[in-house]
Amino acid sequence: MRIWSIANQKGGVGKTTTVVSLGGLLASQGKRVLLVDLDPHGSLTSYFGQDPDSLDRSLYHLFFEQRHKDKSFIQSVLKPTSLNNVALLPATTSLATLERQVSGQEGMGLVLARSLAQLWEEYDHVLLDTPPILGVLLVNALAACQRLVIPTQTEHLALKGLERMVHTLRMVMRSQNRSLPYTIVPTLFDRRTGASLTTLKEMRRNYQDALWEEAIPVDTRLRDASHEGVFPHQLDAGGRGVRAYRHLLASLEQAAAAEGGG
Structure with a gap:
């Protein structure tokens, strides 16, 4: 199982679009894909028609449910998407309180990694959509993944977010x-x-x-796909945005193969 985190310490750079686009393209290759929403805003969760304000189970519960080591409990949290071979581990807005609730508790940075270990044989790829701030959720994502993908808007102010993200990455790696x-x-x-x-x-x-x-171009068809709640390639397989993400996926898979699967 390959686990990739999509992260940047700035919002509005295309993290969720990148998660959904890559996940859909992997699924179109026949891969079993799990999308994980670690952002309290729940953009990925909302994308597929789930309400982050009303779900009774979500990623949040893995941090407090002792059965997070139990595969059946984790599977009970998962939600469907518009593709049969793609599942969603949703977020709820209660994730916003997580930092305060788990502060000082040991092992909280590894909850996601331990949970995903229970699904190792169930999925080929896991894509993590992360919050734009450094905290326990981003630390969990970085601890669980084998590669970090940093979408960065080609706009001057976004460079500061990129600089912070690279600094955070180096700090966590140390x-x-x-x-x-x-x-x-x-x-x-x-x-x-x-x-x-x-x-x-x-x-x-x-x-x-x-x-x-x-580079991923501006493409309104990507926004249209989010409005429809479908993967971009389902709406416009030949669109310039989808074509660019297809090239990106090929590049990431090539790098993973060269690294021995990471």
Whole structure:
């Protein structure tokens, strides 16, 4: 099972769109996919028609339910999506209180990793949609994953979020005494604007080794798919956004194969 975290310490950069697009494309290859919503805002959960304010079970309960080591309990939390081979581990707004509730308790940074270990044979890929702040939820995502994907809007202010995310990653890697490969993905790219072109050039100058060589373009069809609650490739398989995500997936899979499965 491959586990990828999609993270950035800035909102509005395309994290949820990246999770849904990559997850759908993996499913179209016949892969069994689990999408995990770690964001209290519940954008990924809402995407598939679930209400983060009213769910009686969610990711939140894994932190307090002693049966989080029990596969049947975890499976009871999962929700369907528009594809049979993609499941959703949803978020509820109660996740916003998690930091205060688990502060000081040992082992809280590994709850997700231990839960996913129970599903190791059930899924081929797990994609984690993370909150834009450093806390127990992001720490769980980084501890559980084998690769970090950092979507970054090609707009100048987004570069500060990228800088914070890379700093956080290095700090967590030091504390966990491990190496975590990462890929920076330029998003919302519009070659007609000077801001997009200048920001992409700056990314290439400062993050050349980790930067994906292409960019995800602005594509209203990606937004249309979210309104319909379907995966982008289901709505427009040949759209420029889907084509770009297909190229990104191929690049990530190639990197994972070269790293021995990570």
